[in-house]
Amino acid sequence: MYPRSFHYHRAKSLQEAAAMLAQLGDQAKLLAGGQSLIPLMKLRFANPAHLVDLNFIAGTSYIHSEAGVGEGGYSETGVSEGGVLRFGALTRHAEIENSALAATVPILHDCAAGIADVQIRNRGTIGGSLAEADPSGDWACVLSTLSTEVRCLGASSPERVIPLSEFILDAYTSALQPDELVSEVMVKIPVKGSGGAYLAFKRSAPVYPTASAAVQLTMEGDRCTDVAIALGCVGLTAIKAKDAEAALRGQTLNDKALAAAGEAASAAAEPQDDMRGSADYKRALVGALVKRAIAIAARRAHGEQVEVSHIYA
Amino acid sequence: MPETAMPETIEKISVTLKVNGKEYQRLVEPRMLLVEFLREELDLTGTHVGCDTTYCGACTVLMNGASVKSCTTFAVQADGAELLTVEGLAHNGELHPIQKAFGDAYGLQCGYCTPGLLISTYQLLEHNTSPNEKDIRKAIAGNTCRCTGYQNIFKAIQLAADNRKGA
Ligand SMILES: Cc1cc2nc3c(=O)[nH]c(=O)nc-3n(C[C@H](O)[C@H](O)[C@H](O)COP(=O)(O)OP(=O)(O)OC[C@H]3O[C@@H](n4cnc5c(N)ncnc54)[C@H](O)[C@@H]3O)c2cc1C
Numbered sequence: 001m002y003p004r005s006f007h008y009h010r011a012k013s014l015q016e017a018a019a020m021l022a023q024l025g026d027q028a029k030l031l032a033g034g035q036s037l038i039p040l041m042k043l044r045f046a047n048p049a050h051l052v053d054l055n056f057i058a059g060t061s062y063i064h065s066e067a068g069v070g071e072g073g074y075s076e077t078g079v080s081e082g083g084v085l086r087f088g089a090l091t092r093h094a095e096i097e098n099s100a101l102a103a104t105v106p107i108l109h110d111c112a113a114g115i116a117d118v119q120i121r122n123r124g125t126i127g128g129s130l131a132e133a134d135p136s137g138d139w140a141c142v143l144s145t146l147s148t149e150v151r152c153l154g155a156s157s158p159e160r161v162i163p164l165s166e167f168i169l170d171a172y173t174s175a176l177q178p179d180e181l182v183s184e185v186m187v188k189i190p191v192k193g194s195g196g197a198y199l200a201f202k203r204s205a206p207v208y209p210t211a212s213a214a215v216q217l218t219m220e221g222d223r224c225t226d227v228a229i230a231l232g233c234v235g236l237t238a239i240k241a242k243d244a245e246a247a248l249r250g251q252t253l254n255d256k257a258l259a260a261a262g263e264a265a266s267a268a269a270e271p272q273d274d275m276r277g278s279a280d281y282k283r284a285l286v287g288a289l290v291k292r293a294i295a296i297a298a299r300r301a302h303g304e305q306v307e308v309s310h311i312y313a
Numbered sequence: 314m315p316e317t318a319m320p321e322t323i324e325k326i327s328v329t330l331k332v333n334g335k336e337y338q339r340l341v342e343p344r345m346l347l348v349e350f351l352r353e354e355l356d357l358t359g360t361h362v363g364c365d366t367t368y369c370g371a372c373t374v375l376m377n378g379a380s381v382k383s384c385t386t387f388a389v390q391a392d393g394a395e396l397l398t399v400e401g402l403a404h405n406g407e408l409h410p411i412q413k414a415f416g417d418a419y420g421l422q423c424g425y426c427t428p429g430l431l432i433s434t435y436q437l438l439e440h441n442t443s444p445n446e447k448d449i450r451k452a453i454a455g456n457t458c459r460c461t462g463y464q465n466i467f468k469a470i471q472l473a474a475d476n477r478k479g480a
Pocket residue numbers: 029030031032033034035036037038039089090114115116120123124125126127128129131132134136137138139176180181182183205206207208209366367368
């Protein structure tokens with residue numbers, strides 16, 4: 001299948017790419033991993049007249065850690081308490097999956113390693129995934145449980161840093177201006193005693209999940225002092241399950257608390273019937289995923305190494 | 314622009330790349346997909362088109378050491394790259410050990426999916442010399458086979474890994 005014809009432009013820097021967007025106008029699109037855009041173009045759901053290829057720009061694919069302000073020294077993992085992980089916009093899912101640095105925040109590894117399949121992870125990028133704002137995209141869901149900011153670079157405006165919660169506005173809609181692009185994604189490293197887990201339920205690898213749950217919580221003994229819960233694929237954007245969080249905050253993590261959080265998560269979901277399942281089914285599923293993810297996150301918060309992977313039907 | 318409008322003249326782009334160690338240069342339309350480039354321009358028809366929708370992995374090739382679905386990559390993006398396709402596995406008329414293992418373990422039936430699976434196996438064994446069951450499952454999760462039921466593919470990959478260690 002051939003997409004419609006388009007003019008091809010190869011940017012040499014992110015600044016140049018932004019300038020090209022400004023010059024070429026709304027018929028232009030950026031090309032990152034191409035794993036969302038190229039399939040859409042082949043089906044002719046997207047028909048850009050110009051593609052600006054970001055893949056030949058050096059230095060846009062990286063994972064750096066940066067010490068927290070006013071914090072001393074690095075821990076043995078090489079990551080500083082209160083520090084930040086910086087991901088270049090073109091960092092591939094596979095690079096994050098294989099990064100020891102990213103794995104120090106286990107929920108990031110859960111996410112990267114579970115997206116689609118090896119080949120798609122080798123191409124797809126974290127910046128492209130956030131910019132696409134697909135309701136089923138894994139990164140937006142996972143990163144909304146961490147303190148995440150998106151650095152945006154425009155041709156005509158000064159660089160700005162937007163919290164992820166203000167970056168994704170709606171399904172397939174980000175806060176990017178027409179001549180703006182994502183240059184970097186910044187994730188605050190959770191405090192010691194915090195643990196997270198991401199579980200997605202899928203029918204096979206190269207499809208988006210049916211539902212998913214991201215949980216990041218902080219434990220003091222068996223009491224949960226802080227928690228963030230996000231639900232994926234059950235709404236137009238990832239859903240912050242506030243009532244489910246409230247059901248856990250300050251509580252001892254026993255069966256009763258887990259059940260309450262699961263129920264609240266199911267209630268918060270806004271799923272639709274589709275080929276992946278009925279709305280009722282997804283509602284039940286997401287509640288179950290939340291309960292499981294809480295249990296794993298709590299074990300990790302206590303320092304246990306727990307390997308999880310996406311669950312296949 | 315309405316879907317029916319004729320596009321204006323599109324500038325072709327020069328692509329220079331190495332496939333299986335041999336250098337090629339071609340002038341291509343930007344919309345040409347890498348798999349079409351390999352098959353139509355270079356006559357390397359070993360890389361297959363199965364689904365053409367980024368699902369099946371029949372079109373898998375190695376690009377700069379990373380497996381990609383060549384139906385979901387433009388040829389212009391491979392400019393300057395080094396590619397490995399199924400044609401590059403055999404050496405001097407000798408099948409690659411991975412190919413031999415697929416034969417020995419009956420890891421194929423119709424063979425349509427095989428070029429992609431061979432490349433995915435190649436990628437796996439480059440990074441992991443002793444893959445366990447889970448590693449193998451994960452490595453071929455992006456390759457669909459409609460014939461074998463995967464059990465023999467799985468055995469073939471295990472055999473290829475074992476042979477490699479024994480060698
Ligand atoms: C079969 C299949 C299964 C998949 N399964 C999953 C899954 O389970 N979970 C999941 O999360 N994803 C999945 N994906 C999507 C995949 O993760 C994509 O890689 C990702 O959504 C988009 O990233 P990309 O780099 O490929 O972006 P592209 O496809 O290159 O671009 C996507 C959009 O974002 C824009 N864009 C790209 N980069 C930037 C930037 N830096 N700044 C501004 N705009 C930009 C582009 O113009 C385009 O509009 C799947 C894809 C396929 C084909």
